Structures are given as C-alpha cells and as structure tokens.
Amino acid sequence: MDEKYESLKLENQLCFPLYAASREIVNRYKTALDNIGLTYTQYITMLVMWEHKCISVRDMGKLLYLDSGTLTPVLKKLEQKGLVLRKRDSSDERLLNVTLTDEGLALREKAVDVPQQVKCTLNLSQEEAIFLYGILQKLLEK
Amino acid sequence: MDEKYESLKLENQLCFPLYAASREIVNRYKTALDNIGLTYTQYITMLVMWEHKCISVRDMGKLLYLDSGTLTPVLKKLEQKGLVLRKRDSSDERLLNVTLTDEGLALREKAVDVPQQVKCTLNLSQEEAIFLYGILQKLLEK
DNA sequence: CAAAATTTAATTGTACGCAATTAAATTTGA
DNA sequence: TCAAATTTAATTGCGTACAATTAAATTTTG
Numbered sequence: 201m202d203e204k205y206e207s208l209k210l211e212n213q214l215c216f217p218l219y220a221a222s223r224e225i226v227n228r229y230k231t232a233l234d235n236i237g238l239t240y241t242q243y244i245t246m247l248v249m250w251e252h253k254c255i256s257v258r259d260m261g262k263l264l265y266l267d268s269g270t271l272t273p274v275l276k277k278l279e280q281k282g283l284v285l286r287k288r289d290s291s292d293e294r295l296l297n298v299t300l301t302d303e304g305l306a307l308r309e310k311a312v313d314v315p316q317q318v319k320c321t322l323n324l325s326q327e328e329a330i331f332l333y334g335i336l337q338k339l340l341e342k
Numbered sequence: 343m344d345e346k347y348e349s350l351k352l353e354n355q356l357c358f359p360l361y362a363a364s365r366e367i368v369n370r371y372k373t374a375l376d377n378i379g380l381t382y383t384q385y386i387t388m389l390v391m392w393e394h395k396c397i398s399v400r401d402m403g404k405l406l407y408l409d410s411g412t413l414t415p416v417l418k419k420l421e422q423k424g425l426v427l428r429k430r431d432s433s434d435e436r437l438l439n440v441t442l443t444d445e446g447l448a449l450r451e452k453a454v455d456v457p458q459q460v461k462c463t464l465n466l467s468q469e470e471a472i473f474l475y476g477i478l479q480k481l482l483e484k
Numbered sequence: 485c486a487a488a489a490t491t492t493a494a495t496t497g498t499a500c501g502c503a504a505t506t507a508a509a510t511t512t513g514a
Numbered sequence: 515t516c517a518a519a520t521t522t523a524a525t526t527g528c529g530t531a532c533a534a535t536t537a538a539a540t541t542t543t544g
Contacts, residue, residue, distance in 0.1 A: 205450060207457040210389045210405065214471055215367045215460070217478035219382075220407045222364035223531075224482055225357045240361075241500060247352045257523065263352065265362045268523045270501050277499090294509045294522040308347060315349040318357070323480055329356055332477050335470055336359035340366055365501075372503095383530060399493065410493045412531050419529085436492040436539050 232317040236310045241274050249284060250308050254299040283307060374459040378452045383416050391426060392450050396441040425449060
C-alpha cells in the first residue's frame with residue numbers, strides 16, 4: 201500500500217548515513233584539533249601544506265575538492281595564525297601560492313598524533329577501513 | 343626518514359574521503375532537489391515528516407543527528423513554504439510539534455523519484471551499497 | 485510542597501560550503 | 515597582433531552545523 205514511498209524512507213537512503221557519519225567523524229576530531237588550535241577544515245588544509253610546502257590555491261582546491269570561495273577565508277585565517285604565507289605567483293599573477301612558514305612546519309610536531317587519537321575512537325576493523333576507503337574513492341571518481 | 347609523518351598524509355586519512363564523498367553526494371542531489379525547491383537539509387527533514395506526519399523537534403533531532411540550532415531555521419523555512427506547521431505541544435509546552443500540511447504531503451508526489459534519479463549517478467553495486475550502509479551505521483553508533 | 489535540577493527550543497556567534505559574479509591575468513585564435 | 519575566450523582568486527549572499535547561552539516548562543528531590 202505505502203510501497204510507493206518506500207524509497208523515501210530515511211532508513212533506505214544511502215546518502216543520509218554518509219552525511220551523518222561524516223559530521224560525526226569531523227566531530228570526533230574536535231578535541232584533538234582544539235589542542236592544536238585548528239578547525240577540521242584548517243586541519244586538512246594543513247595536511248596538504250605539510251605534504252607540499254608550497255602549493256597554489258588552485259591545486260589545493262583540486263586535492264581537497266574545495267573552491268576558492270571556501271579556501272580563501274580558511275587560508276587567510278591560517279595566514280593570520282602565522283602558519284602559512286600567501287603570495288602571487290611571479291610568473292602567473294592569477295595564481296596565488298601558499299607556502300608553509302617555520303611556525304606552520306613546527307605545528308606538524310603537535311599534529312603528529314592526532315590521527316591515532318581519533319582512530320582509537322572508531323570501531324572499524326582494518327578490513328572494514330580498507331573496504332570503506334575503496335568505496336569512498338569510487339564515489340569521488342568523476 | 344619521513345615515516346614519522348606518514349599518518350598525516352591526506353591519502354592515509356579515512357575521515358577525508360568520507361567528508362569529501364559526503365559533500366559530493368549531497369551535490370549530486372542538487373539538480374533533482376532544485377526541481378522540487380528543497381535544499382538537502384530541507385529534503386531529509388521532509389523525509390522525516392513524510393514518515394511521521396507529526397513529530398517534535400526533539401525527536402526529529404534524534405533521527406537526523408541535528409540540534410535545534412540547525413533545525414529551528416530549517417523548520418521555519420519549511421513553514422514559510424507552507425510545507426509544515428510548528429505548534430507547541432499542549433501537554434508539554436517545552437516541546438514544539440511539527441506537522442505536515444496538505445501541501446507538504448503533496449510534495450511527496452514530486453519527491454518520489456528523487457532517490458532513483460540520484461542512484462543512477464552513483465557507481466556502486468548492490469553489495470557495495472549494503473556493505474557501505476553497514477559500516478556507516480557502525481560509525482554512527484555511540 | 486518548594487527549591488533545585490533537568491529538559492527543551494530558540495538565539496547568538498563563528499566557520500564553513502557553494503553558486504554566482506567580478507576583476508585581473510593569461511592564452512587562444514582569426 | 516589583438517580581440518575574444520579562458521583561467522584564476524576574491525567577493526557576495528545564502529544555508530547550514532554546532533558550541534554556548536538563555537529562558538521557559540517540567541520533573542525530581544529533600
């Protein structure tokens with residue numbers, strides 16, 4: 201009788217637990233990130249900086265799937281904190297290069313055990329984690 | 343040498359693809375939801391309304407893992423659109439009951455093929471979808 | 485019973501995300 | 515070559531998320 205609307209039940213949505221779990225995990229980072237003075241978005245931005253040392257906003261956006269509308273204010277905040285520098289590329293003034301400062305690099309020492317702190321609070325087996333990672337990558341493919 | 347920082351590489355984070363995939367999926371709902379005039383948050387709120395007809399903000403919050411800080415403005419917007427009514431519970435004035443209007447119920451007819459429209463754009467097999475669902479539920483457990 | 489504790493929704497303030505637009509720099513192509 | 519198209523970051527505006535606080539209603543407890 202109500203079969204017609206079966207697909208609209210919350211429990212039949214795949215999107216919803218994905219959305220809820222994402223927020224839940226970001227929340228579990230909160231305590232660990234508070235200790236190093238970063239928000240989650242600032243943290244993943246710093247993960248990119250620690251790997252690349254210098255990168256354009258464009259390339260950062262590709263790695264994080266975020267546009268300048270989101271990144272510009274985040275990067276300005278990180279600059280305020282003294283963790284990065286923002287400077288136009290001399291050979292292409294459209295590009296803005298973001299570079300890691302000594303202070304930004306130093307923060308990595310404090311961030312190094314953040315992943316472990318959070319992993320402890322998750323209930324996934326190694327196998328589940330790997331499978332989940334694979335599926336999520338597939339979802340992210342264009 | 344750099345092993346110490348291996349855990350801080352973006353590709354070794356489980357949280358990041360979860361966060362990125364969640365945003366990606368919400369985005370894939372955009373076109374279908376634009377057609378019925380809802381945002382994603384308004385949509386999942388309406389999913390609850392279509393199932394329950396009448397529910398308190400408190401219970402809605404438990405189902406969606408959202409607090410009144412998020413829900414109050416969403417529900418006010420849905421009320422503006424004429425899709426729901428907001429009224430204090432007569433036996434406990436602390437509670438605010440949200441009820442579906444005829445217009446809100448009518449919108450379900452237009453929403454009924456939203457899930458199918460979005461599912462088409464995903465690349466997951468039935469098995470993968472079920473496994474993903476199970477893992478996400480596990481993540482959402484307290 | 486009455487004071488204290490709890491529950492509930494709303495409000496306030498901060499920080500995203502993202503679409504759309506703008507403006508500047510660069511590249512392309514007739 | 516130089517006008518048109520493209521690329522890039524910034525800006526603007528809207529809609530969440532969420533912590534912290536507030537205020538009202540209810541429940542608990544001494």
